[in-house]
Amino acid sequence: xxxxxxxxxxxxxxxxxxxGIKVINPATGDVIGEVPKISEHEVNDAIVAAHTAFKSWSxxxxxxxxxxxxxxxxxxxxxxxxxxxxxxxxxGKPYAEAYGEIGVCAKFIRWNAEEGKRIYGEIIPPSSPxxxxxxxxxxxxxxxLITPWNFPGAMIARKVAPAxxxxxxxxxxxxxxxxxxxxxxxxxxxxxxxxxxxxxxVTGSSSMISNTLFSNPKIRKISFTGSTTIGKQLMKQAxxxxxxxxxxxxxxxxxxxxPDANLDIAADAxxxxxxENTGQMCNGINTVLVHEDIQDEITEKIATRVQQLKVGIGxxxxxxxxxxxxxxxxxxxxxxxxDATQNGANIKVGGHKLPISSNGLFYQxxxxxxxxxxxxxxxxxxxxxxxxxxxxxxxxEAIEIANASQFGLAAYFFSNNINTIYKISxxxxxxxxxxxxxxxxxxxxxxxxxxxxxMGREGGHHGLDGFLELKYISLSLQx
Ligand code: NAP
Numbered sequence: 001x002x003x004x005x006x007x008x009x010x011x012x013x014x015x016x017x018x019x020g021i022k023v024i025n026p027a028t029g030d031v032i033g034e035v036p037k038i039s040e041h042e043v044n045d046a047i048v049a050a051h052t053a054f055k056s057w058s059x060x061x062x063x064x065x066x067x068x069x070x071x072x073x074x075x076x077x078x079x080x081x082x083x084x085x086x087x088x089x090x091x092g093k094p095y096a097e098a099y100g101e102i103g104v105c106a107k108f109i110r111w112n113a114e115e116g117k118r119i120y121g122e123i124i125p126p127s128s129p130x131x132x133x134x135x136x137x138x139x140x141x142x143x144x145l146i147t148p149w150n151f152p153g154a155m156i157a158r159k160v161a162p163a164x165x166x167x168x169x170x171x172x173x174x175x176x177x178x179x180x181x182x183x184x185x186x187x188x189x190x191x192x193x194x195x196x197x198x199x200x201x202v203t204g205s206s207s208m209i210s211n212t213l214f215s216n217p218k219i220r221k222i223s224f225t226g227s228t229t230i231g232k233q234l235m236k237q238a239x240x241x242x243x244x245x246x247x248x249x250x251x252x253x254x255x256x257x258x259p260d261a262n263l264d265i266a267a268d269a270x271x272x273x274x275x276e277n278t279g280q281m282c283n284g285i286n287t288v289l290v291h292e293d294i295q296d297e298i299t300e301k302i303a304t305r306v307q308q309l310k311v312g313i314g315x316x317x318x319x320x321x322x323x324x325x326x327x328x329x330x331x332x333x334x335x336x337x338x339d340a341t342q343n344g345a346n347i348k349v350g351g352h353k354l355p356i357s358s359n360g361l362f363y364q365x366x367x368x369x370x371x372x373x374x375x376x377x378x379x380x381x382x383x384x385x386x387x388x389x390x391x392x393x394x395x396x397e398a399i400e401i402a403n404a405s406q407f408g409l410a411a412y413f414f415s416n417n418i419n420t421i422y423k424i425s426x427x428x429x430x431x432x433x434x435x436x437x438x439x440x441x442x443x444x445x446x447x448x449x450x451x452x453x454x455m456g457r458e459g460g461h462h463g464l465d466g467f468l469e470l471k472y473i474s475l476s477l478q479x
Pocket of ligand 1: 151175177206207225248283454
């Protein structure tokens with residue numbers, strides 16, 4: 001291994017601390033490292049460094065900034081295998097998924113690097129012969145970026161790349177569950193020709209770091225990805241300084257399967273999405289709504305596929321489903337499954353923990369039938385490998401069930417009727433709709449939700465806009 005994780009990066013320097021946070025391998029329970037527990041004083045140092053660096057970084061050409069980002073993408077790809085191993089060991093996801101995620105990081109970085117060259121302004125027709133109106137886009141300033149553990153690489157790249165491409169400087173605060181991969185990914189950014197202070201990373205107490213970022217007026221924007229509960233708290237904190245904030249929060253994605261769908265394609269896509277990352281995916285399917293005419297057929301197809309999934313330690317060959325992230329996550333899944341069965345649902349596949357290691361974080365891929373939309377398992381974000389199946393009688397009923405959620409991140413449906421496809425896409429109250437497939441997270445498209453799933457978008461030119469301010473310039477000609 002060529003990485004160690006005993007440092008943060010502030011102003012281009014490796015900062016170590018005497019006090020640290022222990023990092024646990026969720027598959028085994030082993031302590032696999034320790035990362036710094038940074039002090040408030042050092043977070044303030046990072047803010048000053050980023051503020052100072054902003055002056056030059058924001059004045060470089062987009063082409064120059066793109067060159068630095070391209071170096072970062074190349075560094076990540078050159079270490080893809082090693083980084084994937086670190087991620088798999090620390091987060092639990094299968095090695096193949098972690099390897100793919102490092103590739104996705106490079107794609108996000110490259111796309112934003114290029115799109116930064118197309119941050120165009122506007123010329124607007126004036127209201128008098130002497131007036132000239134132009135609108136320019138300028139970087140917001142120093143940004144605080146707070147990321148979760150479930151996609152510990154992609155969530156960093158999806159924020160840092162557009163911020164840097166837009167000309168902002170950043171302070172990243174990764175999840176304490178997955179700080180090692182974040183530091184390793186940052187090591188690769190620091191191996192580029194980037195100026196000191198442009199990008200900083202701090203690990204430690206989330207509330208202290210976040211409070212320090214929010215209370216400092218030099219921080220002009222916070223971009224947060226994580227739970228809706230914490231997102232709501234941060235939104236209130238942002239109000240004090242009318243600080244810009246974007247929020248990528250929890251989801252509860254419904255999937256609707258109609259009788260005219262190709263049921264094999266639907267079953268393949270549902271199982272692939274539902275059990276990716278052990279079900280710990282913000283845009284992951286939460287409930288499967290199936291029409292009564294096809295409920296037996298689609299349930300069998302899903303169940304057959306789920307029974308074949310290989311559960312195990314993510315770094316072992318051929319594993320498709322790893323452990324959950326921690327005990328709270330397993331407890332939540334157990335509670336939701338018990339609540340559902342006590343209220344009349346039936347377990348079709350799985351339904352129990354697996355004794356793969358003494359750490360107790362493995363849960364069988366599970367399919368539950370006879371689920372009612374009012375059950376907690378249908379209302380809450382499960383964030384685990386459990387597929388609850390709900391039966392409906394009409395399209396209108398399915399849409400009503402789907403839209404009843406307070407979340408609005410992603411929804412999916414399967415149909416081969418073009419009229420139905422348009423009607424349902426327009427009526428579902430979600431920020432993203434997957435039709436006959438579940439792939440949503442790509443660099444060029446606006447990823448994000450409505451309702452309590454957040455505000456703002458990551459990806460596409462919309463993602464860059466989140467790190468830009470509009471400035472309107474009215475020039476009065478003097479002749
Ligand atoms: P979380 O508990 O909200 O934590 C997210 C981040 O916030 C972590 O860095 C965490 O740091 C930090 N944090 C925790 N308490 C905080 C506080 N009081 N003030 C400031 N920061 C605080 O979420 P998670 O469990 O890591 O992630 C899972 C959630 O993220 C799910 O709900 C999922 O749907 C959502 N998510 C959404 C998207 C999207 O694009 N919409 C993408 C991925 C995940 P510590 O770990 O150090 O406490």
